[in-house]
Amino acid sequence: MEKEKKTTRKRGKGGRPQEDDPATNCVMVRFNNVEYVQFLTLFEQSGISAKAIFIKARVFDQTFRVVKTNRAALEYATKLTSFYAQYRAVGVNYNQVVKELHSHFSEKKTLALLYRLEGITKELVILSEQIVSLSQEFQTKFLNPDGQ
Numbered sequence: 001m002e003k004e005k006k007t008t009r010k011r012g013k014g015g016r017p018q019e020d021d022p023a024t025n026c027v028m029v030r031f032n033n034v035e036y037v038q039f040l041t042l043f044e045q046s047g048i049s050a051k052a053i054f055i056k057a058r059v060f061d062q063t064f065r066v067v068k069t070n071r072a073a074l075e076y077a078t079k080l081t082s083f084y085a086q087y088r089a090v091g092v093n094y095n096q097v098v099k100e101l102h103s104h105f106s107e108k109k110t111l112a113l114l115y116r117l118e119g120i121t122k123e124l125v126i127l128s129e130q131i132v133s134l135s136q137e138f139q140t141k142f143l144n145p146d147g148q
Contacts, residue, residue, distance in 0.1 A: 019053055029055070080135065090124070 031039055048054045056062075097117065101110045 070142065073138075076138055080131075083131070087128070096122070 042058075046054055046057075048057070072095055089133050094117075098114070101113055105113070
């Protein structure tokens with residue numbers, strides 16, 4: 001029979017290292033419904049990730065930032081950005097179509113197709129002008145409501 005070797009390994013404690021000054025003292029605060037709504041509003045505006053950190057910052061007069069986001073403006077900007085990407089893709093395709101027309105079709109056929117393409121381009125220009133005017137209207141109504 002073979003002798004079994006027992007090796008004793010020194011095991012570490014594991015886990016994350018202990019802090020030098022751990023926060024072990026707890027303070028409890030109770031709010032009524034109105035106060036709690038006000039607290040949540042301030043907490044959401046601060047942009048801080050945890051309520052405890054927010055409360056500590058308020059108690060010890062630490063400054064915090066207030067982030068206000070306008071959902072309508074955010075959605076509008078997102079849709080406008082995606083639309084702009086599509087608009088650029090149309091421009092790239094437009095250039096490719098014109099190049100292919102000149103290289104593969106007769107002059108008469110190319111002119112007829114370019115005439116139709118010109119009409120569609122005029123519609124696209126009108127549409128882009130409407131987009132610009134809507135963007136300006138959106139900016140005056142929602143982003144600068146007091147006219148500044």
